[in-house]
Amino acid sequence: MPMNFFPLPNVIGAILATLILWFLEMRFAYWPLPSNRLTHARNNFVFGIASLLLLGAAAVASITVSMFAREHGWGVLNWLRLPLVFETTAGAVLYDLGNYWIHRGQHMVPALWRLHRAHHTDRYIDVSSAFRFHPFESLYRGMCFVALVFIGGISIYSILLYAVLVSIALPLSHANLNIPSSWESWCRYGLVLPLHHRVHHSVKRVEHDRNYGIVFLWWDFLFGTFLSPMTVTDLKIGLDYASEKQGTELAAMLKEPFVSPNAPAPFEDSPR
DSSP: OOGGGTTHHHHHHHHHHHHHHHHHHHHHOSSOOOTTHHHHHHHHHHHHHHHHHHHHHHHHHHHHHHHHHHHHTOSHHHHHTOOHHHHHHHHHHHHHHHHHHHHHHHHHSHHHHHHHHHHHTOSSOSGGGGGOOOHHHHHHHHHHHHHHHHHHTOOHHHHHHHHHHHHHHHHHHHOOOOOOTTHHHHHTTSBOOHHHHHHHTBSSHHHHTSOOOSSBTHHHHHTTOOOOGGGOOSOOBSOTTOOHHHHHOHHHHHHGGGOOOSSOOTTTTSOO
16 A cells, blocks of 8 residues: 555544534434534644644654564564464554553653643533644654554554544544443443543543543553443533633644643542
């Protein structure tokens, strides 16, 4: 596959998933649709365009690094030499494991939290929130992904598979959908669903430092960070210190890494 076309499956998948979920939210919303839904989505999608450009560049860099590592036999999966199907699957799973720790690290390290918290100042979570990542955060994540591909020896096919998975999983996990609570018991070891991920956007630190999974939820079980939505009451979304401007205005969202909130440094009492 030509490198110039590599990010396309991710972009196309994200657009299709977002459009479908946008209209499903109109019929099966968990929270009432706000009057400023279009403005809210516009601001989030502006962030999304910058993120897609940066992560697209990271995807091209990742495939270059993947080819280099394969040629020289570097990286864990290149050492194992598994059959193609198993190698591709293992690489995608390894990618998601790395993504879990990248995300968790952004909650554990104060400097990284500054990059990430613009995502959490959103006071209304819907499918557009999946694109609300500060450009500096996307740049940081992109560099982490390139390093992960090199260390893991992750193949081109694994990167492509994971790109498709994450382009669907991120919009789905943020969607304002009223998922039946009965689904929680049999989905908790599989994909991250909106009822799991909205807990991660709670104003309560003990709740938003849980459920870090990006595509697969099982990492939260394995590393002790899962919190069942069935145990959460009076869920409120956002950050308790964030003003209305920080949550809704594009300029304030862009300045978020540089402001000093009246809140304690993260995250002394959080699960590690």
